[in-house]
Amino acid sequence: MVVDAVNIFLHTPRRMINKARNYHHGDLRAALLSEAAEMIAEGGTQSLTMRAISARLGVSRAAPYRHFPDKSSLLCAVAAAGFERLTLRLRSIEAAARRPSAEQFRRMGEEYVHFAIENPAHYRLMYGKEALARESVPQLREAADGLLDFLIAVIRAQQRGGGIKRQNPRTLAYAAWGAVHGLASLMIEGQIDPTVDADRLIRQTTRTLLEGFRSRRRE
DSSP: OHHHHHHHHHTSOHHHHHHOOSOOHHHHHHHHHHHHHHHHHHHOGGGOOHHHHHHHHTOOTTGGGGTOSSHHHHHHHHHHHHHHHHHHHHHHHHHHSSSOOHHHHHHHHHHHHHHHHHSHHHHHHHTSHHHHTGGGOHHHHHHHHHHHHHHHHHHHHHHHTTSBOOSOHHHHHHHHHHHHHHHHHHHHTTOSOTTSOHHHHHHHHHHHHHHHHBOGGGO
16 A cells, blocks of 8 residues: 555654665655655645655656656645545554444544644645546545545444444445544634634534434434
8 A cells, every 4th residue: 555655654764764865666656755745744735846856855856757747646646645544543443442332433533633633734635636636546536435435334333233323324424524524624724713622622523423423222
């Protein structure tokens, strides 16, 4: 997966990366994704150019084009890696639970918002203009669809256990996604009053969302 290669470079000391100028084919691609994500975090997508990333990695100006034909394709790949990283974080909550539970579902909502807060520039990229082109970019479409498919699977598991109302799971997934995405966007864009306790707001939002999803059989 793209995200595996990106994580390797995200956790590799900068001094080691700076010394490694002779990249193997796959290593350079991963380095480009990692460096692009870092540049976007530092200065937004406008700070990323093929020339600038070549200089930062110490490779020829032609080297990045062996993997990405232009800046747009590189941005789409970084966005795809973001969706994969987010999905992995949600999956880790599922894996830690012995069985599906309402609390597990609520914690996934919290984790989603925290991911956006921790990675605001990357999150904006995932839902920015590059995302609008996902239908024409298979890798980005598959990564975004992977997140939606995971949410649908979680909701179906909750429905089988009687914790969530038996409505169309895809519709419920979109509703849940929209709720946490809306809060995440408000928070990273500074639209929430700074005097508001962010953690409490996130908990309250996810609890309210869960209450709306609960099966009436449990009331």
